[in-house]
Amino acid sequence: MRIVVCIKHVPDTAEVRIDQERGTLIREGVPGILNPLDAHAVEAAVRLKDELSARTTALTMGPPQAEEALREALAHGCDEGVLLTDPAFAGADTLSTSYTLACAIRQMGDVDLVLCGKQAIDGDTAQVGPGIAAHLGWPQLTYARRITSLGGGTIEVERMTDYGNETIRAKLPAVVTALKDLNVPRLPSLVSRMSARRAEIQRRGAGDVEGERSMFGLDGSPTHVVRVFTPPPRGECAIFDGEPEQAAADLVRALKERRII
Amino acid sequence: MNELRPYPLDEPDRNYRAVSGADNVRQGYAKYLEDESRLAADAVEAIDFPTNPRQVATALLDALRAGGRVAVSGGRTGITGAAVPIGAERIISLELLKSTPLVRKLDDGQWAVHVGAGLTLQELGDALAHGLCEYPDGKPEQALFYPVDTTETTAQLGGTIATNASGARTLFYGPTRRWVEWLRIVTPDGRLLDLRRGQVAAQDGALRYARADGRVARLDISDLPMPPTKHTAGYYLRPGMDAVDLFVGSEGTLGIIVEAELRLAERPAGRLFFTQFAPGPDAAAELCAACKEHPDLTPLALEYMGPRALALLRSKGRQTPAYMEVARLPAEAEAALYTELPFEDEPQLDRIYQALRNILGSLGLEAEHSWAGFSEKDLQQMKRLRHAIPEAINTIIGQRKAQAAELHKVGTDMAVPDRHLKQMMSIYRERLRESGLENVTFGHIGNGHLHVNILPRSAEELAQAERLYLEFAREAVRLGGSVAAEHGIGRIKKPFLAVQYAPEHIEAMRRIKRTLDPAGILNPGVLFDD
Numbered sequence: 003m004r005i006v007v008c009i010k011h012v013p014d015t016a017e018v019r020i021d022q023e024r025g026t027l028i029r030e031g032v033p034g035i036l037n038p039l040d041a042h043a044v045e046a047a048v049r050l051k052d053e054l055s056a057r058t059t060a061l062t063m064g065p066p067q068a069e070e071a072l073r074e075a076l077a078h079g080c081d082e083g084v085l086l087t088d089p090a091f092a093g094a095d096t097l098s099t100s101y102t103l104a105c106a107i108r109q110m111g112d113v114d115l116v117l118c119g120k121q122a123i124d125g126d127t128a129q130v131g132p133g134i135a136a137h138l139g140w141p142q143l144t145y146a147r148r149i150t151s152l153g154g155g156t157i158e159v160e161r162m163t164d165y166g167n168e169t170i171r172a173k174l175p176a177v178v179t180a181l182k183d184l185n186v187p188r189l190p191s192l193v194s195r196m197s198a199r200r201a202e203i204q205r206r207g208a209g210d211v212e213g214e215r216s217m218f219g220l221d222g223s224p225t226h227v228v229r230v231f232t233p234p235p236r237g238e239c240a241i242f243d244g245e246p247e248q249a250a251a252d253l254v255r256a257l258k259e260r261r262i263i
Numbered sequence: 264m265n266e267l268r269p270y271p272l273d274e275p276d277r278n279y280r281a282v283s284g285a286d287n288v289r290q291g292y293a294k295y296l297e298d299e300s301r302l303a304a305d306a307v308e309a310i311d312f313p314t315n316p317r318q319v320a321t322a323l324l325d326a327l328r329a330g331g332r333v334a335v336s337g338g339r340t341g342i343t344g345a346a347v348p349i350g351a352e353r354i355i356s357l358e359l360l361k362s363t364p365l366v367r368k369l370d371d372g373q374w375a376v377h378v379g380a381g382l383t384l385q386e387l388g389d390a391l392a393h394g395l396c397e398y399p400d401g402k403p404e405q406a407l408f409y410p411v412d413t414t415e416t417t418a419q420l421g422g423t424i425a426t427n428a429s430g431a432r433t434l435f436y437g438p439t440r441r442w443v444e445w446l447r448i449v450t451p452d453g454r455l456l457d458l459r460r461g462q463v464a465a466q467d468g469a470l471r472y473a474r475a476d477g478r479v480a481r482l483d484i485s486d487l488p489m490p491p492t493k494h495t496a497g498y499y500l501r502p503g504m505d506a507v508d509l510f511v512g513s514e515g516t517l518g519i520i521v522e523a524e525l526r527l528a529e530r531p532a533g534r535l536f537f538t539q540f541a542p543g544p545d546a547a548a549e550l551c552a553a554c555k556e557h558p559d560l561t562p563l564a565l566e567y568m569g570p571r572a573l574a575l576l577r578s579k580g581r582q583t584p585a586y587m588e589v590a591r592l593p594a595e596a597e598a599a600l601y602t603e604l605p606f607e608d609e610p611q612l613d614r615i616y617q618a619l620r621n622i623l624g625s626l627g628l629e630a631e632h633s634w635a636g637f638s639e640k641d642l643q644q645m646k647r648l649r650h651a652i653p654e655a656i657n658t659i660i661g662q663r664k665a666q667a668a669e670l671h672k673v674g675t676d677m678a679v680p681d682r683h684l685k686q687m688m689s690i691y692r693e694r695l696r697e698s699g700l701e702n703v704t705f706g707h708i709g710n711g712h713l714h715v716n717i718l719p720r721s722a723e724e725l726a727q728a729e730r731l732y733l734e735f736a737r738e739a740v741r742l743g744g745s746v747a748a749e750h751g752i753g754r755i756k757k758p759f760l761a762v763q764y765a766p767e768h769i770e771a772m773r774r775i776k777r778t779l780d781p782a783g784i785l786n787p788g789v790l791f792d793d
Contacts, residue, residue: 014640033638033639033640035638035640070638077636186587186590186591187591188591189538189588189591189593189633189634190634190635190636191630191631191632191633191634191635192537192539192616192619192620192630192633192635193630193631193633195635195636195637196616196635199612199637
């Protein structure tokens with residue numbers, strides 16, 4: 003069995019400072035980390051590898067420094083790391099990113115399962131996992147909180163929805179996106195950290211990935227970020243303070259006046 | 264030269280904010296009446312917020328004329344009550360002494376940073392890391408940092424100098440004292456004194472002090488039997504000592520440190536952050552000793568977590584910011600040792616790795632039961648786990664305080680020389696077991712300096728814990744150690760000064776205090792009873 007984990011190198015939002023005058027994030031000098039939700043996808047892959055003696059490949063697309071995220075995945079137990087890096091990939095939106103990753107996965111040939119984190123903490127779109135499934139024409143099992151079974155050509159996953167948990171089964175190959183409830187990622191040991199540091203990362207450029215070049219990077223991206231801004235506060239806000247009984251009575255009256263209750 | 268020559272203020276500067284009236288202080292400024300110790304003062308008459316050294320001197324002179332005594336206030340992160348204004352009528356807060364840090368090259372080619380006393384460690388760290396200082400000699404090419412790493416990064420630099428603060432990396436970099444190059448001090452008579460290391464030192468057993476009335480007083484520098492460990496109990500007195508060292512660690516009793524120049528260290532190219540989980544305290548102590556001895560390892564820090572510390576993390580740590588790290592603790596771990604190992608290049612890292620594998624192998628420890636990383640993020644996670652221990656203790660004590668207000672944790676601060684560490688650890692273990700008191704041990708094992716925290720459940724247990732503390736202090740001194748390795752004496756550890764030193768040694772310190780501060784105006788009740 004072969005498992006691919008798609009990961010992203012993201013800025014450590016805990017270290018990002020805000021430019022007070024412009025209201026934008028200061029990305030300069032902010033260290034990059036493995037996207038936290040992807041760490042759960044990595045852990046899931048490594049546990050399946052231990053159970054089923056699978057081969058696990060961490061895959062990412064990004065600038066050369068995204069290699070750090072791959073090394074993090076290797077330190078957590080993945081067998082190999084593949085970095086798709088090329089100026090031609092730059093400026094990709096979620097459509098183009100998922101297309102490029104899907105091309106690389108298809109090219110690997112023998113992949114049974116793709117794991118992704120639910121979403122990345124920088125873009126928060128949760129679109130790349132489902133996008134990969136769509137490009138590959140594989141089933142997608144999103145918001146997984148538990149992998150209940152894997153084998154015999156199928157996977158069964160418990161997924162979290164707004165209305166409760168549901169268990170779904172799909173034929174392999176398939177794409178699963180992970181919630182943080184899926185597992186607790188292990189602590190990388192001295193041995194795994196050192197072997198990850200010494201590991202060879204496989205680099206692939208646009209010429210190495212079989213796909214429509216016009217679908218790569220900015221050219222293949224219909225989405226353009228026009229402006230980033232903080233939304234204005236919505237509506238008015240009333241605070242009812244004072245003694246709890248009085249405050250509760252005031253709140254009920256206000257809700258009735260607005261015909262909410 | 265062995266004479267301290269303060270100079271008078273050219274003219275007073277009263278252009279600073281002050282709050283007066285005990286009620287105003289109590290209502291709007293209550294935080295200035297307490298620090299991180301359990302002590303609090305009822306009130307003071309006024310708080311001054313000077314913004315430059317001249318204003319500090321003016322405030323002190325005015326207090327002197329009015330006959331009021333003064334408590335000096337920094338970040339109030341200390342845990343021995345040195346900043347609590349008991350017995351003082353005024354507080355001088357140094358928090359606004361915050362000019363932009365200025366990085367310059369010293370005559371010996373090393374770099375130093377000039378700071379105001381009110382700048383916090385966090386602010387200095389950020390300014391250095393992001394290049395936000397002034398650089399009259401040009402920006403240094405190498406990455407520089409200030410190596411004192413106290414747990415509380417809101418500590419203000421003036422306070423860290425006055426208490427000779429230290430942290431985990433003191434193992435390698437030494438305490439604050441080692442980094443202080445120059446001080447500007449407001450003396451207890453309201454003058455200013457500038458001291459550069461290497462310019463004024465004790466000669467023939469004395470320093471001399473030029474008083475405001477023109478006469479010169481003699482400060483006898485007796486040879487105190489100071490332990491060879493980390494040590495912050497009382498004044499630093501040693502033949503031939505530099506005058507700078509008299510003020511470092513004097514806990515605000517001899518002068519107010521208003522500006523300083525601090526040496527900076529060069530950041531290593533890389534660091535391996537490494538936590539090894541062990542089956543028990545002895546294995547962790549042996550690993551610590553092996554790391555210190557190995558020629559290929561230069562640990563910057565060596566920190567210990569004992570069985571009860573790990574048990575506490577497992578039971579209470581999920582309510583702390585370290586919940587994620589706690590969830591990942593290996594179930595079989597009974598103790599843990601953390602170290603930070605610098606390296607300049609990959610071949611050196613390989614040697615470090617080989618050395619660690621050999622040590623672990625020889626001690627029968629599993630390299631798989633470890634946690635390692637190279638990034639700032641990894642460091643933060645490991646720190647978060649360690650810091651969750653005192654947080655969890657404070658939560659438990661907070662709950663017990665709700666039942667009985669007088670309860671507080673009893674945290675020890677003794678250090679012993681390396682060769683006696685195992686003996687001291689076994690004394691702690693046996694006496695704590697016999698006592699039946701709830702306790703947690705963690706801390707700076709590389710410096711022979713473990714914090715035993717006792718969590719009493721009742722007033723009787725509190726009294727029992729305090730007796731045990733005194734007993735531990737005597738044992739530490741018997742083994743050639745210190746009663747106060749880093750927290751200082753302040754107000755609440757005064758009884759231990761008499762455990763450390765003979766009466767004549769304490770009298771030698773008091774003579775210095777009386778000569779420099781005859782009116783007893785500065786930090787009354789700190790170090791000595793009035």
